[in-house]
Amino acid sequence: MAKFLFGLILIVYMIIIWSDALGQQSEDQNSGLIPSVGSLTLEVTGSTERSHHDQTNVTVIKAVQPNEGRLKFVYDIKTPEVNDFHFVLALDSSGSLKTSPDSEQAKAIIYAVPIFINETIKNYPKKNFNVSIVSWDDDIDFAYNRFNNKDAKMANMVKIQTAAKDLAHNNVFQEVNDTRYFYRCDEKDHTNLSIALESAIDILDRSPPINYHNTSNFTIIVTGESEFYKCNPDLIKNAREKGYSVYIIQMEPSEEDSEMLAHLKQISGSEEKVLSCHARGSELNTELLMHLENALKKAVSEPVAEDVKIVEPLYGYLMPGEGASVEILKLPNSLTQVIPEERDNNTVVLQLPYGLFENNTTRVMFNANFVFDDLPVSVTKNSKPVVFAPPDSNAYSNISYTWLKKHNISFELTPNSVKLRSPNLEKTSKGQESTNERAASIRNLERPSTLANDTLGLMTLLSFVIMLLIMRPKN
Numbered sequence: 341m342a343k344f345l346f347g348l349i350l351i352v353y354m355i356i357i358w359s360d361a362l363g364q365q366s367e368d369q370n371s372g373l374i375p376s377v378g379s380l381t382l383e384v385t386g387s388t389e390r391s392h393h394d395q396t397n398v399t400v401i402k403a404v405q406p407n408e409g410r411l412k413f414v415y416d417i418k419t420p421e422v423n424d425f426h427f428v429l430a431l432d433s434s435g436s437l438k439t440s441p442d443s444e445q446a447k448a449i450i451y452a453v454p455i456f457i458n459e460t461i462k463n464y465p466k467k468n469f470n471v472s473i474v475s476w477d478d479d480i481d482f483a484y485n486r487f488n489n490k491d492a493k494m495a496n497m498v499k500i501q502t503a504a505k506d507l508a509h510n511n512v513f514q515e516v517n518d519t520r521y522f523y524r525c526d527e528k529d530h531t532n533l534s535i536a537l538e539s540a541i542d543i544l545d546r547s548p549p550i551n552y553h554n555t556s557n558f559t560i561i562v563t564g565e566s567e568f569y570k571c572n573p574d575l576i577k578n579a580r581e582k583g584y585s586v587y588i589i590q591m592e593p594s595e596e597d598s599e600m601l602a603h604l605k606q607i608s609g610s611e612e613k614v615l616s617c618h619a620r621g622s623e624l625n626t627e628l629l630m631h632l633e634n635a636l637k638k639a640v641s642e643p644v645a646e647d648v649k650i651v652e653p654l655y656g657y658l659m660p661g662e663g664a665s666v667e668i669l670k671l672p673n674s675l676t677q678v679i680p681e682e683r684d685n686n687t688v689v690l691q692l693p694y695g696l697f698e699n700n701t702t703r704v705m706f707n708a709n710f711v712f713d714d715l716p717v718s719v720t721k722n723s724k725p726v727v728f729a730p731p732d733s734n735a736y737s738n739i740s741y742t743w744l745k746k747h748n749i750s751f752e753l754t755p756n757s758v759k760l761r762s763p764n765l766e767k768t769s770k771g772q773e774s775t776n777e778r779a780a781s782i783r784n785l786e787r788p789s790t791l792a793n794d795t796l797g798l799m800t801l802l803s804f805v806i807m808l809l810i811m812r813p814k815n
Contacts, residue, residue: 382760386411389754395553396420396743398645398696404756407707411658411758415650415704417739422644422698423467424550426497427636428540428559429453434477435527436566437591443516444624445564445591446525448617450513452629457504459629460636467640470497470547474539475522477529478569483539487512487522492539497547533571536561537579537586537607544584556744558585558639560632561607565592568600571607580609583745585642587635591617591628613638643695645741645749650690650704653735657711660688664706668697680706687735696741 386404393399397420405412431453437446453473460469472495475481482488483495484503487510498506507513514521540559549555579586586608590601604614615635619627654660660680668674681689688706696702740750 381763383763384411385759385761387757389756391739391751391753393749393751396645396747396749397554398741398749400739400753402737402753402756404758410661410707410709412705412707413652415739417648417696417702417704419644419696419698419700419702420554422554422556422744424470424555425467425640426470426544426547426549426555426557427639428472428474428543430474430476430536430540430559430561431523432477432531432536432561432563433475433481433523433525434529434531434564434566435525436531437564438516438525438527440564440592442621443525444621446516448591448624448628449562450516450523451625452632454504454507454513455629456632456636457500457507459633461500461504463633464640468550469500470550471500471503472497472543472547473503474536474543476532476535476539477526478532479529479535480539481524482522483543492542493546495539495543495546497543531563531566531568533561533563533568533603533607534575536563537571537575540586541575541579541582541584544582553743553747556585556640556642556644557583558587560635560639561586561588562628562632563588563590563604565590565598565600568603570603576607576609580745585613585639585745587613587615587639589615589617589628589631589635591624592620641697644698645696645743646745648692648695648702648739648741650692650737650739652688652690652737654686654688654708656686658686658708659711661707661709664690664704666690666692667703668694669701669703671697671700685735 384406386406388401388403391400391402399418401416401418403412403414403416405414431449433446437443437449440446457471473482473484474492474495475483480490480492482490483492485496485498485506487506489495510522511520512522515524517524517526537559540561544557544559547557588604588608590604601614601616605611608614613635615631617624617627617631660682662679664678664680666676666678676693678690678693681691683689690704690706692702692704737753737755738750739753740748743749
C-alpha cells in the first residue's frame with residue numbers, strides 16, 4: 341500500500357511540473373514584451389500628371405515613382421519656341437571714332453553693320469527679327485525707319501529683310517564724314533551714353549510684342565573708347581524693369597580696368613554682355629563683325645525664364661533626400677546637383693541654378709524617404725498623432741518664374757496620387773481575408789498546441805510505467 345501511494349504522489353507531482361513548464365513556454369511564446377524585427381514589402385504606384393500655363397505655353401509633367409524603397413519626384417518642364425525678337429542697333433557716331441587712327445573705328449562700323457544684317461537673315465531663317473537702327477553721339481543723327489528722322493519716339497521696328505534692302509538703297513553707310521550719307525562722324529560730337537540707351541528704350545516701347553509673352557527685346561550698343569558722359573542710372577533701372585537686355589561692344593578699350601569699360605558693365609548688368617575689340621586697321625572690321633554676331637547669338641540664346649522655383653509640400657510620412665538634380669535635356673553636360681531648401685512645414689523648395697531655355701525640356705528630380713515611426717498599428721495609450729496631409733491646408737505644389745525678364749508667373753501643379761499596398765492582398769478580394777481563411781485562423785487560435793498535447797500524453801504514459809515498476813512484487 342505504501343508503494344502505491346508513493347507512486348501515485350510521484351505521478352501527480354511530475355504532471356504538475358510538466359504542466360507548469362508547458363504553460364510557461366506558451367506564455368513566453370505569446371508574450372509581447374520582446375519586439376519583433378522584420379521586413380515588410382510594399383507595392384508603390386504613383387501617378388503622372390500634366391499642368392499647362394496658357395500665356396507662356398509652358399508645360400510641366402510631374403511624376404511620382406517608386407525608386408529603391410523611396411519615392412522619386414520628377415518634373416519635366418517643357419518650354420515652347422520663342423522666335424520673335426525686337427532689337428535696336430545703336431551706333432556711336434561721335435568724333436572719337438573719326439579721330440581714331442585713320443578713322444578705323446568708324447570704317448569698321450560702315451563695313452560690319454550691313455554684312456551683319458544680311459548674315460543674320462541667313463543664319464536664323466526660322467526666327468523673326470524686327471530691327472531699328474539709331475546713330476547717336478551727344479544727340480540723335482537718325483532713328484530708323486526713316487533715316488532723316490531724329491526723334492527716337494517716332495522711330496519704328498521693321499522686319500530685318502526690309503532693313504537689309506533699305507540699307508543697300510538709301511545711302512546709309514559709305515564714307516566717314518560725307519553729308520551724302522546718313523551715318524557719319526563729326527569731330528565736334530561727344531559720346532553721351534544716356535542718348536544710346538534712352539533711344540533704344542523709346543523704340544522698344546513703341547514696338548508691342550508680336551504674340552503676348554512671346555517676344556524677346558534687346559539692344560546692341562556699339563561705341564568707341566573716348567571721353568564720355570555716363571548713362572543716367574534711372575535709364576539703366578528702367579531698361580531692366582522692362583526686360584530689355586543690353587549688349588555692348590566697345591572698340592579698342594585702352595585698359596582692361598578703364599573707367600569707361602567698368603561703366604559699360606554697369607549698363608549691361610553683366611560682364612559677359614560687354615565685348616571688347618582690340619584689333620587695329622582692317623582687322624578691326626572682321627573683329628567687330630564677329631562681336632556683333634556673338635552679341636546676337638547670346639541675346640537669342642538667353643533663358644526665356646529666370647528665377648525658376650518649384651515648391652512641393654510633402655506629407656508627414658515623407659522626408660526629402662539630401663540633394664536634387666537639374667538637367668537641360670538638349671544641352672550636353674548640363675546635369676547639376678542642387679540642395680533643396682526645407683521649410684518648417686515639411687515643404688521642399690527647389691531653386692533652379694539657371695533658367696529655362698526655349699524649345700527645351702528641363703528635368704528636375706529628388707527622392708523622398710518613407711518614415712513611419714509614428715504610424716499607429718492599433719489604438720493604445722502610446723499611439724501618436726500622424727499627419728497624413730500637409731499642415732497648411734492651403735499648401736499646394738506649384739512652379740514660379742520670371743518670363744522674358746518681365747512677366748512674373750506662378751501656377752499650381754496638378755496633384756499626384758500614390759497607392760501603397762502589400763503584394764499578398766492580391767490573393768483576396770478587396771484586400772480582405774476570405775471567410776474560410778478567417779475561420780481557419782480562429783480554429784488555430786482555439787486549438788491547443790500540438791506539441792503540448794503530445795508531450796502531456798507521453799509524460800502520462802511514462803508515469804504509469806514508473807508506477808507499475810514500483811508496485812511490481814519482488815521475487
